Amino acid sequence: MLFEIEGVALSPITTVAASFTGTGTVTSVTDGQLTVVLRDGGGADPNVVINSLVITPVAP
Amino acid sequence: MTSTLLVDNVPGVLADVDVTLDIMHDFDSDLRVRLLAPDATSILLFEGTGGHLDGFVQTTLDDEAVTSIIDGAAPFTGAFRPMGTLGALDGKDPNGTWTLEITDDEPANEGTLRGWSLTVVTSIGPEIRRFDFGTPTSPLAAGHTRVAHNTVYSAALGYGWLSGTIGSRDRTTGGDLGRDFCFTPSGTFAVDLPAGSYQIDLVTGTARPGTTSCCSRSKEWH
Numbered sequence: 087m088l089f090e091i092e093g094v095a096l097s098p099i100t101t102v103a104a105s106f107t108g109t110g111t112v113t114s115v116t117d118g119q120l121t122v123v124l125r126d127g128g129g130a131d132p133n134v135v136i137n138s139l140v141i142t143p144v145a146p
Numbered sequence: 147m148t149s150t151l152l153v154d155n156v157p158g159v160l161a162d163v164d165v166t167l168d169i170m171h172d173f174d175s176d177l178r179v180r181l182l183a184p185d186a187t188s189i190l191l192f193e194g195t196g197g198h199l200d201g202f203v204q205t206t207l208d209d210e211a212v213t214s215i216i217d218g219a220a221p222f223t224g225a226f227r228p229m230g231t232l233g234a235l236d237g238k239d240p241n242g243t244w245t246l247e248i249t250d251d252e253p254a255n256e257g258t259l260r261g262w263s264l265t266v267v268t269s270i271g272p273e274i275r276r277f278d279f280g281t282p283t284s285p286l287a288a289g290h291t292r293v294a295h296n297t298v299y300s301a302a303l304g305y306g307w308l309s310g311t312i313g314s315r316d317r318t319t320g321g322d323l324g325r326d327f328c329f330t331p332s333g334t335f336a337v338d339l340p341a342g343s344y345q346i347d348l349v350t351g352t353a354r355p356g357t358t359s360c361c362s363r364s365k366e367w368h
Contacts, residue, residue, distance in 0.1 A: 091346050097212060099350060106324060106351030108227075110162075110210040112267065113346055115339050121308070122335045122348070132331035133313070135350045138290070138323050141275040141337060142161040142236070142345040144267050 088134070090123035098127045106137065112144060149259055151244045153184070158268030160240050161345045162209075163232045164225075165191060165264060167246065169202040171257030174220055178249040181207075183235050184242025190230035196220050209233050210347065233347075237274075240266045267345050275337060277305070280326025284316035287323045293335070295328055304338040317352060327352065 089096045092113045099107050113120070120141065124134035165181055174196025181189045191207045192215045199220030207215065209232045211225035218226050246262050278290035286292050291305070295314035299306030310333020316326040327350075 089348065089350075099212065104352065106349050107212065108210050108347060108349045109212070110345065110347035112343060114341075114343050116341050118338060118341060120337045120339050120344065120346070122337075122346075124310070124330050124333050124335070126331045133329040134331065134333075135327045135329045135352060136279045136335070137327045137349045137351060138279060138287070139275075139277040139293075139335070139337075140345075140347045141339065142267075142269045142347070143273065144161050144269055144343050144345045145158060 088123075088125040088127045090121075090125065092121060093123075100127075100129075147248050147259065149246045149248075149262065151246075151262070151264055153240050153242060153244060153264065153266065156240045156266065156268055158240075160235050160238050160266060161269040161274075162267035162347075163235050163240075163264065164206055164208040164266075165228075165232070165246070165262065166204065166206045167191075167202060167262035168204060168260040169248070169257060170260060171201055171250075172255040173252065174199055174201065174222075176250050176252040176255055177257070178251065180230075180247040180249075181232070182245040182247060183238060184240075184244060185238060187235060187238070188230075188247075189228065189232055189234060191215070191228040192226075193229065196222065207232065237269075240268055269345070275305075275339075277337075278323055278326075279314070279328040281314040281316045284314075284326035285322040287321070290323070293328065299336050301338070305336065308334040308336045310334060315352075323349070324351070 126132040178193035179191045203221035205222040206225040207228040208225045211227045215226040276290040278287040282294040295312040297306045310330045
């Protein structure tokens with residue numbers, strides 16, 4: 087599965103049953119809106135799962 | 147043994163902490179390594195991992211790493227998730243003395259800490275946004291905003307799904323964050339935010355398997 091934050095793809099994630107994986111990045115928002123794209127990474131099951139999202143302002 | 151680092155004059159509160167270390171040792175699994183924050187919060191980075199192999203070379207402990215340190219192998223070069231959760235330090239003051247504590251269970255094998263460093267990201271804003279994805283009625287994690295499959299973006303709401311065919315499930319087991327989720331083969335979620343820099347952390351997975359599938363690049367159960 088793939089996540090894109092502000093148009094930048096994070097490393098593809100492969101999960102196993104009954105487990106959780108965290109991923110993240112630091113990004114800049116310039117247009118007043120953060121976009122998170124969930125996209126099929128090519129597996130047999132096309133669905134991408136999201137449990138939680140935390141957005142923390144940081145020093146540039 | 148212990149080693150300390152002083153962090154000084156860093157504004158804001160912690161939003162992310164990573165530890166990079168370099169340890170030479172004859173028998174990795176003898177070691178237990180902890181990070182102690184300035185407020186004495188103790189985070190287990192790893193213990194009993196690596197078997198009889200030698201050393202940790204430029205090993206970064208990072209909550210966002212794909213691979214757990216448990217699944218790594220010497221010399222552990224690269225990023226690995228620690229056994230403890232460095233995210234427990236989020237919101238704390240980064241300034242003060244940080245301590246790396248290394249315990250060797252078997253004194254017959256000697257080792258050397260060749261160096262270590264901290265990477266800290268701090269938050270300068272008061273508002274951290276937390277979203278819990280799930281169904282319209284599944285339990286909501288404390289301090290989080292609910293997002294369900296039907297949470298469509300609007301300017302008035304300021305967040306929501308911009309596009310995609312979105313589903314949601316509640317597996318009814320596990321914590322409030324993990325038991326429920328949204329899923330889509332292609333979708334976009336948006337949050338209105340002031341211009342600036344942000345640390346983005348997301349979690350994917352399920353508390354128990356549903357249907358199974360297998361693939362080379364992506365494997366998911368829903």
